Amino acid sequence: MRFKPSKAGPPEVDMTPMIDIVFQLIAFFMVITNFEQTQADERVKLAKDQLAIPPAVKRENELVIQIGFLRDENARNLDPQPFVFYAGEDLRIEAMEAKLRLEKQIYQDQEKNIKDVTLVIRADAEVPVGVVQELIRMAQDTNIGFEKFAIKAIQKQDQK
Amino acid sequence: MKIRGSRSADKIEAQMAPMIDVVFQLLIFFMLTLKIIEPEGDFSVNMPLGQSPTDSQSISTVIKVKMTSNPANGWMESLKIGETELFANLALPAEVPDEIWTKVYGGLPIDPQPMRQQHLRAQRAFESLNNQVLGVIGAPGNPLADEQEVEIDADYELNAQYLINAIGACRGAMRPDTDGKLRMVDYIKKIKFSPPHAKRTP
Numbered sequence: 001m002r003f004k005p006s007k008a009g010p011p012e013v014d015m016t017p018m019i020d021i022v023f024q025l026i027a028f029f030m031v032i033t034n035f036e037q038t039q040a041d042e043r044v045k046l047a048k049d050q051l052a053i054p055p056a057v058k059r060e061n062e063l064v065i066q067i068g069f070l071r072d073e074n075a076r077n078l079d080p081q082p083f084v085f086y087a088g089e090d091l092r093i094e095a096m097e098a099k100l101r102l103e104k105q106i107y108q109d110q111e112k113n114i115k116d117v118t119l120v121i122r123a124d125a126e127v128p129v130g131v132v133q134e135l136i137r138m139a140q141d142t143n144i145g146f147e148k149f150a151i152k153a154i155q156k157q158d159q160k
Numbered sequence: 161m162k163i164r165g166s167r168s169a170d171k172i173e174a175q176m177a178p179m180i181d182v183v184f185q186l187l188i189f190f191m192l193t194l195k196i197i198e199p200e201g202d203f204s205v206n207m208p209l210g211q212s213p214t215d216s217q218s219i220s221t222v223i224k225v226k227m228t229s230n231p232a233n234g235w236m237e238s239l240k241i242g243e244t245e246l247f248a249n250l251a252l253p254a255e256v257p258d259e260i261w262t263k264v265y266g267g268l269p270i271d272p273q274p275m276r277q278q279h280l281r282a283q284r285a286f287e288s289l290n291n292q293v294l295g296v297i298g299a300p301g302n303p304l305a306d307e308q309e310v311e312i313d314a315d316y317e318l319n320a321q322y323l324i325n326a327i328g329a330c331r332g333a334m335r336p337d338t339d340g341k342l343r344m345v346d347y348i349k350k351i352k353f354s355p356p357h358a359k360r361t362p
Contacts, residue, residue: 012172019179023186030190040200047321051328052201053344120202123320128234130316132323133356136207150202153324156266 040122041085044068047125052153061117062150063103065096067131068124082127084135093131097138104144118148203327206352223296223310223348225289225326229318231360235278236322239285241292247285253277282322290329293347300332300345313354327351 044066066085070078083090086099104114119139123132132151139146226240239247256276261267267276297305310330314323330351334342 014172014174016175016178020182023182027186027189031193046200047324049324049328050334051331051344052203052324054199054201118204125319125321125324126234127320128316129314129318129320129323130356130359132320133207133316133353136205136353137356140207140209148204149206150204151320151324151327152200152202153328154198155201156198 039064041066041068043071043085044122044124045126046122046152046154048154048156050155052155054155059118059120061107061112062120063117063146064120064122064152065135066122067093067127067135068122069126077126082124082131093134096135097141097144100139100144100146114145115147117146118150119146120150120152122152203324203331203351205327206350207355208352221307221309223293223308223330224313224354225310225330226313227315227318227322227326229315229322231315231317234317234319236282236285236318239282239289239322239326241289244292246288246292247281250281250284253280253284256280282325286325286329289326290333290347293330294333297347300335300347305346305348308348309350309352310348311352311354314357316357316359 045068067082068085069082070090072078081092084093084096085091086096091099107114107117119136121132121135136149138144139149224240224242226238227236228238229235230237236247238245255273256265258269261271261276262269265276265279267279293310294300297308312323312326312330314326330348332344332347335345337343
């Protein structure tokens with residue numbers, strides 16, 4: 001009896017599991033980076049300015065506070081006074097003092113200096129300037145002690 | 161006995177079906193979760209705690225920008241740099257047709273005419289504020305401008321949009337680079353608020 005010698009060619013590699021894993025990894029990292037950016041509340045329609053250039057390096061410590069209006073589906077304000085959207089609650093600006101104290105406590109527990117934390121304000125384009133200033137004044141209070149502030153805006157320019 | 165050579169089955173075909181399954185799954189996942197986020201930037205601002213006594217030296221390095229508003233809707237009514245008025249003396253622009261409003265300014269067709277005219281008028285005022293600031297610092301990147309400070313004094317009810325535009329106009333300008341790309345040139349980096357005004361009743 002004679003067997004033909006089987007020709008052993010180069011072994012073929014099954015690519016399918018590798019591609020599966022690669023796509024899984026891509027998906028994982030894309031989701032992670034998306035979560036990093038989502039410190040945004042859709043109810044806040046930011047002011048626009050061409051100079052609002054996204055920072056090249058992300059700040060290490062920042063606390064983002066959202067101020068906006070509750071609106072109906074036709075974009076009309078349901079309440080003339082703005083709200084602070086904080087941790088799932090809709091609060092009036094006056095209620096923020098207690099919350100800022102709480103934030104300070106959290107930073108202290110993490111052994112971070114409140115002076116190094118930037119308070120980033122995401123204020124709706126229609127929010128009165130006075131409300132923004134009130135928030136800054138509260139945060140500057142000697143019992144709280146924020147020192148760095150920033151106001152967010154969307155970088156957009158008229159196509160002129 | 162004769163055993164057939166398996167030469168014809170030498171080549172293993174790559175299984176494409178599972179790969180396509182996974183690719184479609186991912187495609188659908190990202191299509192559903194995609195939320196277009198416009199790039200967001202921010203402006204650093206400062207608000208001094210107490211009103212420090214102003215001496216002659218500090219006055220010379222502080223540019224005062226004052227904005228007043230209509231208490232009913234928060235629209236800007238005047239914009240002053242020092243004593244120079246930049247907004248109230250501007251003529252009301254012509255009505256803006258829907259097409260230009262939506263295409264050029266990215267607005268909505270339902271936006272009323274007065275709002276469009278206010279936007280255009282404010283935009284012109286902030287352009288002249290930008291020019292005035294440039295006039296004060298001389299040239300962009302002037303080292304003397306590091307000492308300059310802008311103090312923004314705004315009414316309580318003024319919409320935050322105008323505040324952002326005023327900060328932007330003092331902060332710098334976008335200029336085309338040698339390769340034609342728009343780059344930001346710095347004017348004044350130190351921007352502070354004056355103490356807040358009291359709320360008015362419209």
